[in-house]
Amino acid sequence: MIQELIVTTQNAAGIIHLAPMGVHIHGDEIAILPFRPSTTLTNLLETKTAVLNYCDDVRIFAGCLTGRRDFALNGLILKCALAHSKVELVRVEDDETRPKLVCKILKTVNHAPFLGFNRAQYSVLEAAILVSRLKMLPLEKIDSEIAYLKIGLEKTAGQRELEAWGWLMDEIEAFKKENAK
Numbered sequence: 001m002i003q004e005l006i007v008t009t010q011n012a013a014g015i016i017h018l019a020p021m022g023v024h025i026h027g028d029e030i031a032i033l034p035f036r037p038s039t040t041l042t043n044l045l046e047t048k049t050a051v052l053n054y055c056d057d058v059r060i061f062a063g064c065l066t067g068r069r070d071f072a073l074n075g076l077i078l079k080c081a082l083a084h085s086k087v088e089l090v091r092v093e094d095d096e097t098r099p100k101l102v103c104k105i106l107k108t109v110n111h112a113p114f115l116g117f118n119r120a121q122y123s124v125l126e127a128a129i130l131v132s133r134l135k136m137l138p139l140e141k142i143d144s145e146i147a148y149l150k151i152g153l154e155k156t157a158g159q160r161e162l163e164a165w166g167w168l169m170d171e172i173e174a175f176k177k178e179n180a181k
């Protein structure tokens, strides 16, 4: 199973980095698969630890993809995380494109209850993935997927989802303008 999480890492100088990642979960072992080049990859190889933030505030996902990374933290833990796990790197399966970083979960802590699924959150996550692939996908595919995702968004979004959606749509518009030149 793949869970969409916010992975926080730190380099040897203590600089913290946040990145949304699809983390592969196999019981107490998890795998993070960053595409090269990746700060998450560099940091994990350097310090061997990371925190997985289980987070339903989709602004963090959209924010990381649109240059907003100043979200409140307690050390490596996002203040808005419903729960977090501290993980330790145990094995690297190297690959030119996408190495596999196998980690062991050391500790999981709950902070707040999970309050149920929301379709607009799904829409924002999928739109964030489209934004991460803007240079790879045809614009017609981006437009048709956004049109579909907008249905769930408009029916079910709260303020957080609308704000996150707005950031992503601005990013797509800016990309289109840049590429129309």
Ligand SMILES: Cc1cc2nc3c(=O)[nH]c(=O)nc-3n(C[C@H](O)[C@H](O)[C@H](O)COP(=O)(O)O)c2cc1C
Pocket (backbone or CB within 6 Å): 004, 018, 019, 020, 021, 022, 023, 033, 034, 035, 036, 037, 038, 039, 040, 041, 061, 064, 065, 125, 128, 129, 132
């Ligand atoms: C929901 C979601 C899941 C993602 N999963 C991955 C992933 O598994 N691997 C990856 O390299 N990038 C993934 N991305 C894109 C990265 O978050 C983004 O490109 C990141 O800034 C690049 O990695 P870095 O911050 O470690 O340099 C994902 C983005 C989203 C929105």
